[in-house]
Amino acid sequence: MVTTPNESSKILDTIGALQSSLTKTEKRIAEQILITPELIAQSSLAEIAKSLNVGEATFIRFCRTLGFKGFSDFKLDFAIELATQSQQSSDLLDTTITAKDSPKEIASKLQSVINNVVGETINLLDFDALSNVVKELRKAKRIYLFGVGSSGVVADGAKNKLMRIGFQVDAETNNHFMYMQASLMRKGDVVIGISHSGTSPETTKALEIAKQAGAVTVAITHNLRSPITKVSDYVLNNGNRQGQLQGDSVGTQITQLFVLDLIYALLVQAEKEKAKQSKQKTVAVIEQQQNK
Structure with missing residues (x-):
């Protein structure tokens, strides 16, 4: 559901x-x-x-x-x-887990958390900005994703998906590597910084360097007026409505992944045949290597 x-x-x-x-x-x-x-x-x-x-x-x-x-x-x-x-x-379910909850009841509460944060994300998203980000990515020469901690894990996952459909993309999760890559950006490149709080000094600084170098900068964050938004050409907001269930890790990563999956879907929609051919090539080469 x-x-x-x-x-x-x-x-x-x-x-x-x-x-x-x-x-x-x-x-x-x-x-x-x-x-x-x-x-x-x-x-x-x-x-x-x-x-x-x-x-x-x-x-x-x-x-x-x-x-x-x-x-x-x-x-x-x-x-x-x-x-x-x-x-x-x-x-709406109470999303606080109690000692009496069965595994199925906990699963239902987790489903409620996921539904809530995804719904909140859709409410917060600026869909005009999203459309412009997709346009920038389609014509980008290179794409970089920056993030630290759990946001870095999300960045790596997005890199994998975008590479499979033919984009020149990489991800960095180490701040020194982010700064070096950002300094080498130029006009025609797009950098996506992922920071739920919007206050990650490493990711914010990397976007600032990339912007100064001429790249288009995109922030995926929950906080509308956080530092990362000030160095971003486009801001895509993710939700955070999670209650007390599982701290903030469940909703945070799911909403970040949701925004990136939405970008992925829009890119495939825009160039379906190209994406299909690229995915077939990338899947085939992996299968060939595994069968050797």
Whole structure:
């Protein structure tokens, strides 16, 4: 079963993606919205400002940070979002594992986590940016993927898939190698930096070097205003709605892989015959070597 993403959940998803980069006052507003969303939706601007101990203008600026013209637009869309979530809440599983859970129940909770983070990712993605990234990759002379830790594992997996359909691609997970490769980039190359937090100093620095060298830079990250976004021509946001299940590793890697698989699918769609021929060649050569 695959859950269809809910466009009306976009406000809470966006608040979550912005939270780490907000000011102290904005964080307080964001936390209150996430804790008591119904109260916010039912209150007037004056009541909200009073309960949060902020000025009305401050809350209006927060609404604009989320992409709304003002409070009225925010409140209307937020009320619709909460009403839709209320209708669906009975279908959502508690994703906290308990001592009494059977293996099947834990599997169902994990499925719920996966469905939630994928749906959140689709809500957060800028599909115009995604289309432009695919265009840049199709005409790229070379493609590099940078990432450290678990993001490096994801980068290596994406390298394998893109190579199989004919792209000149490589991945680096060591910061020294990333810096060296980035310095050798030039116009016509594309570099994709993967950092869930968006604060990885190694990946951010590598993208900055690559951008200065003339390459097109792409960030895959959860945080909308993180350092890596400032050195990227295109930003693709992944979800993070995971609750307390399995820390943050399950949802993080799945959403990164989802974004990269979406890129892969769009590349295949754009040049299906070329991708098919390249994949046949790469699969055949591996089989030949294994049969020797």
